[in-house]
Amino acid sequence: MNRRQRRAQLKAAGMLRVKNMYGPFTEVGKLWYNKTREEGIKLHAENTRRLEVARDEYFANLDARIRESYKEAGYSDAKIELMMEAWILTAIKSEDTYRADRKKARELLKEAAQMK
Numbered sequence: 001m002n003r004r005q006r007r008a009q010l011k012a013a014g015m016l017r018v019k020n021m022y023g024p025f026t027e028v029g030k031l032w033y034n035k036t037r038e039e040g041i042k043l044h045a046e047n048t049r050r051l052e053v054a055r056d057e058y059f060a061n062l063d064a065r066i067r068e069s070y071k072e073a074g075y076s077d078a079k080i081e082l083m084m085e086a087w088i089l090t091a092i093k094s095e096d097t098y099r100a101d102r103k104k105a106r107e108l109l110k111e112a113a114q115m116k
Helices: 003-013 015-020 027-073 077-091 098-114
Strands: none
Touching (some): 027 077, 077 098
């Protein structure tokens, strides 16, 4: 559930009106903001974990499909491994190693092209 949905629920329940009666530095205000901050941290962690799992499943399925298509095209297992390693280096980009990954991927593809 996102922030907009949570706020709509609170508004429908009349809780936002009550919250606005207290300032952020009052005892009730501090309790409210601490509670919502903790809930937000927990929800963010759950969403991040869920997205990572979905991303990993997506790339695992894509990897299997690509390997299958290479196999149908008649590539050898060693050549497929080199091409897949090159693809893995370029599939998920990292700011720190982007250039080095691209360079390594190009070398792997050249090596695969030279194989018979």
